[in-house]
Amino acid sequence: MENExxxxxxxxxxxxxxxxxxKLENLKEYFIKxxxxxxxxxxxxxxxxxxxxxxxxxxxGIVGTNGSGKSTLLKIISGILKPTTGTVQIDGKIAPLIxxxxxxxxxxxxxxxxxxxxxxxxxxxxxxxxxxxxIIEFAELQDFLDMPIKNYSSGMVARIAFAIATVIKPDxxxxxxxxxxxxxxxxxxxxxxxxxxxxxxxxxVIVSHSIEQIERLCDRVMWLEKSKMCMVGPTADxxxxxRSLAK
Amino acid sequence: xxxxxREFRQHSFLLYYLTAxxxxxxYRRSFLGVAWSVLNPLFMMIVVSVVFSYIFRFNIxxxxxxxxxxxxxxxFLSESTNSALSSITGSAALIKKVxxxxxxxxxxxxxxxxxxxxxxLVAVGCVMAYYRIPLTWNLVFVPVILLLFFCFCLGLGLFLxxxxxxxxxxxxxxxxVLTAWTYLTPIFYPADIxxxxxxxxxxxxxxxxxxxxxxxxxxxxxxxxxxxxxACFVSAAGMLAIGAWVFHRxxxxxxxxx
Numbered sequence: 001m002e003n004e005x006x007x008x009x010x011x012x013x014x015x016x017x018x019x020x021x022x023k024l025e026n027l028k029e030y031f032i033k034x035x036x037x038x039x040x041x042x043x044x045x046x047x048x049x050x051x052x053x054x055x056x057x058x059x060x061g062i063v064g065t066n067g068s069g070k071s072t073l074l075k076i077i078s079g080i081l082k083p084t085t086g087t088v089q090i091d092g093k094i095a096p097l098i099x100x101x102x103x104x105x106x107x108x109x110x111x112x113x114x115x116x117x118x119x120x121x122x123x124x125x126x127x128x129x130x131x132x133x134x135i136i137e138f139a140e141l142q143d144f145l146d147m148p149i150k151n152y153s154s155g156m157v158a159r160i161a162f163a164i165a166t167v168i169k170p171d172x173x174x175x176x177x178x179x180x181x182x183x184x185x186x187x188x189x190x191x192x193x194x195x196x197x198x199x200x201x202x203x204x205v206i207v208s209h210s211i212e213q214i215e216r217l218c219d220r221v222m223w224l225e226k227s228k229m230c231m232v233g234p235t236a237d238x239x240x241x242x243r244s245l246a247k
Numbered sequence: 248x249x250x251x252x253r254e255f256r257q258h259s260f261l262l263y264y265l266t267a268x269x270x271x272x273x274y275r276r277s278f279l280g281v282a283w284s285v286l287n288p289l290f291m292m293i294v295v296s297v298v299f300s301y302i303f304r305f306n307i308x309x310x311x312x313x314x315x316x317x318x319x320x321x322x323f324l325s326e327s328t329n330s331a332l333s334s335i336t337g338s339a340a341l342i343k344k345v346x347x348x349x350x351x352x353x354x355x356x357x358x359x360x361x362x363x364x365x366x367x368l369v370a371v372g373c374v375m376a377y378y379r380i381p382l383t384w385n386l387v388f389v390p391v392i393l394l395l396f397f398c399f400c401l402g403l404g405l406f407l408x409x410x411x412x413x414x415x416x417x418x419x420x421x422x423x424v425l426t427a428w429t430y431l432t433p434i435f436y437p438a439d440i441x442x443x444x445x446x447x448x449x450x451x452x453x454x455x456x457x458x459x460x461x462x463x464x465x466x467x468x469x470x471x472x473x474x475x476x477x478a479c480f481v482s483a484a485g486m487l488a489i490g491a492w493v494f495h496r497x498x499x500x501x502x503x504x505x
Contacts, residue, residue, distance in 0.1 A: 115264055120261060123260070
C-alpha cells in the first residue's frame with residue numbers, strides 16, 4: 001500500500017469522555033467526588049474504534065444521526081481533540097470549518113476578524129493583505145466591513161468564514177454543516193468553490209445532514225452510528241442504506 | 248524541537264495580532280488612550296510616595312525613584328500572570344474550534360503585559376530625569392534582568408494557566424498570594440528594616456532579587472551582586488521549566504475542561 005497517496009489516515013481511533021470529572025469546577029467538589037470514589041467513573045465513548053483512510057483529492061462524506069460522533073471525529077482529524085487511543089496521520093495543511101465563525105471575536109469588525117481568523121489559520125500578514133479583497137469579494141460583504149461581527153447574521157458570518165478558509169488552496173478542507181447556512185445562491189457558490197478546489201487536488205471531508213448534498217458532492221461516504229462505524233463505501237450504496245433507516 | 252520552531256514561526260503573526268487586539272481593546276474609547284500606560288504608574292507612585300513621606304517614613308534616598316522602579320516591575324508580574332492565568336479558560340471558544348499551539352495564549356498575555364511595562368518605562372525615565380539620577384554603564388544589566396524576569400513571569404503564567412483549567416479556585420487564591428507577595432517584597436520599604444528572622448525569607452523571594460538588581464543597575468549605579476544575579480537566573484530558568492513542563496503535560500486535556 002502506498003502511504004503517499006493518503007491525505008488522512010485514521011487508525012483505530014477512540015475518544016472517551018469522562019463525564020463525572022467534567023463538571024468539576026472547584027477543589028471542594030473534587031474532594032467530595034474523590035471521597036465518594038465517583039471521580040473516574042462514568043465513561044462516555046464518543047468515537048469507538050474508527051479506522052479509515054481518505055485518499056488525496058477525494059471528497060469524503062460523513063453521515064449519521066445527531067450525537068453519533070461525527071463532529072468529534074472531525075475535531076480529532078483536525079487536531080483540536082487528541083484521541084484517547086489510536087492515531088491520526090495527516091499529510092498536508094488543514095483548513096477546518098468546524099463551526100461557524102471559528103476564531104471570530106464578536107467585538108471586532110469584519111476587517112479585523114479577517115486578519116484574526118487568517119492568523120488563527122496560520123496565514124502570514126502579507127498573505128492576508130494580498131488576498132483581502134478576494135475574501136471580501138467572495139463573501140460579498142463590501143458594505144459591512146467596519147461593522148462589529150456580533151451584528152452580523154449567522155449567514156453572513158458563515159460567508160466570511162468560508163471565504164477565509166478557502167482563499168488559500170488547503171490540502172485538506174474540513175466542512176461541518178456549514179453549507180446548510182446562507183441562502184441558496186451562496187450555497188451554490190460554496191459548492192462551486194469546493195468543486196474548484198477538488199479539481200486542484202484538495203481533499204475534502206464533509207459532514208452534512210443533507211443527503212442530497214452528500215450525494216451530489218462526495219466520492220465516498222462513511223455512516224457513523226452510535227459512535228461506531230456502520231458502513232463505508234461508494235456514495236450511492238451508503239446513502240441508500242442510510243435512507244432506509246428512516247423507513 | 249524543529250517542529251516547535253516551525254510551528255512558532257507559522258503562528259508568529261497570530262501572536263502579534265492577538266497582542267495588537269488586546270492593545271486595541273484595552274484603550275478603546277478611552278480619551279487618553281495609551282498615555283494611561285505612562286500616567287498610571289506615575290500617579291500610583293505619587294499616591295504611595297505621599298503616603299510614605301507623611302505618614303510612615305523610611306529613610307530612603309530618592310524614594311520616588313526607588314518606589315516606581317519596584318512598583319512597575321511588580322505590576323508587570325501581577326498583570327502578566329493574572330491575565331495569563333485566565334488565558335486558556337478565556338479562549339475556550341477558539342481552542343474548541345481550531346487547532347493551534349495553546350502556549351500562544353499565555354505567552355501573548357505576558358507579551359502584552361511586557362509591552363505595557365515597556366511603555367511605563369517612559370514614566371520611570373521621567374522620574375529619574377526629574378531627580379537627576381546619573382546613568383552609568385551598569386545599565387547594560389537592564390536587558391539581562393528584564394529578559395530573565397520575562398522568562399520567570401512566562402513560566403509562572405504557563406503554570407497558572409494550566410492549573411486554572413482544572414481548578415478554578417486558583418483564580419481566587421492567586422489574588423491573595425499576590426497581595427502577600429507585595430508585602431513580602433521590598434517595594435516601598437528598604438530591605439534592611441527587616442528583622443534577622445525575616446531576612447532569609449526575603450532572600451528566598453525571587454522577586455526581591457529581580458527588583459534589587461534592577462535598582463542596583465538603574466538607581467544606585469552599582470554592579471549587581473553576582474550571587475543575586477545567579478538567583479535571578481536560577482529562578483527564571485526553574486520557573487520556566489516547571490511552567491512549560493506542567494503546561495505541556497496537561498495541554499491535551501484542556502479542551503475537556505473548558
